[in-house]
Amino acid sequence: MNSIQKATLHDMAALTGIESRDELKSFFDSHHIGYKKALTTLQYEKELRQLQIQLVKMQQWVRDKKKRIAVIFEGRDASGKGGAIRRFTEHLNPRSMRVVALAKPSAVEKGQWYFTRYVKELPNPGEIVFFDRSWYNRAVVEPVMGFCSTQQYETFMRQVPDFEHMIYEDGVIIIKLWFSVSKQVQAKRFESRKNTPIKQWKISPVDERATQLWDKYTRYKQAMFSRTHTNYSPWVIVKSNVKKTARLESIRYVLSSLSYDGKNEAGNLINPDPTVVSRYFRSIEQLDE
Numbered sequence: 001m002n003s004i005q006k007a008t009l010h011d012m013a014a015l016t017g018i019e020s021r022d023e024l025k026s027f028f029d030s031h032h033i034g035y036k037k038a039l040t041t042l043q044y045e046k047e048l049r050q051l052q053i054q055l056v057k058m059q060q061w062v063r064d065k066k067k068r069i070a071v072i073f074e075g076r077d078a079s080g081k082g083g084a085i086r087r088f089t090e091h092l093n094p095r096s097m098r099v100v101a102l103a104k105p106s107a108v109e110k111g112q113w114y115f116t117r118y119v120k121e122l123p124n125p126g127e128i129v130f131f132d133r134s135w136y137n138r139a140v141v142e143p144v145m146g147f148c149s150t151q152q153y154e155t156f157m158r159q160v161p162d163f164e165h166m167i168y169e170d171g172v173i174i175i176k177l178w179f180s181v182s183k184q185v186q187a188k189r190f191e192s193r194k195n196t197p198i199k200q201w202k203i204s205p206v207d208e209r210a211t212q213l214w215d216k217y218t219r220y221k222q223a224m225f226s227r228t229h230t231n232y233s234p235w236v237i238v239k240s241n242v243k244k245t246a247r248l249e250s251i252r253y254v255l256s257s258l259s260y261d262g263k264n265e266a267g268n269l270i271n272p273d274p275t276v277v278s279r280y281f282r283s284i285e286q287l288d289e
Helices: 003-016 021-030 035-065 081-089 141-145 150-169 183-195 197-202 205-212 214-228 243-257 263-270
Strands: 068-075 097-100 127-132 172-180 235-239 277-279
Touching: 035 081, 035 127, 035 243, 035 263, 068 081, 081 097, 081 127, 081 243, 141 150, 141 214, 150 172, 150 214, 172 243, 183 205, 205 214, 235 243, 243 263, 243 277
Parallel strands: 068 127, 068 172, 097 127, 172 235
Antiparallel strands: 235 277
């Protein structure tokens, strides 16, 4: 047995003998581990597990009652959408759940009604679909980047409330989440992508332009909220400067929005923090203004 293995076994033995918070703090200090950060991480992992158990219960209710749930994740680049989706889905049954992240439209799709390729991805009875970006590409990303014409944009903005009302009337429950991240935090996350080998696949030329076109994004984002926020399909703002908080609170919001079996037993666990997650209204404070 080498010295590293011996040290690890010694540390494990020491941990099992800890009986108080002060002893735990002393152990962390002796190993140069941030005490508060470690406790925060442990609390996060505990809450995440409890919420994921509720997500499993919710999915069973969706399957049993043949519900159709569409959860839309939107936000600026590096706002934390992908990480949140992974925490939503990592323990769900893949047979009745899908993540949809469509590539740019093909030549054939460009000639079709804009919503056609999204209609094909809507949930079947008993299924939850998580959209990692959605038809709302045409509300913000496409006009900002010049990927659609003014006429295409205006047509979309007129049609989307009716489109969502039709699928709502057909029984689809739509939950629209906007992950709001500040310009400073976005810049830090872009830098992290450049410096972290396992994150470099996320880097794209759009990242730099997203920073340069920040104000233009803001204008189109605000127009999207004001023109597509409805009673049957409201926008929900998730402040996502702190990724772990955004993940927990977005899960809480989704759970609190559905009347799944066993929900009452969860108690305060699924009550979202209104300072982190709230429905859109014009005066709401957003991080990505």
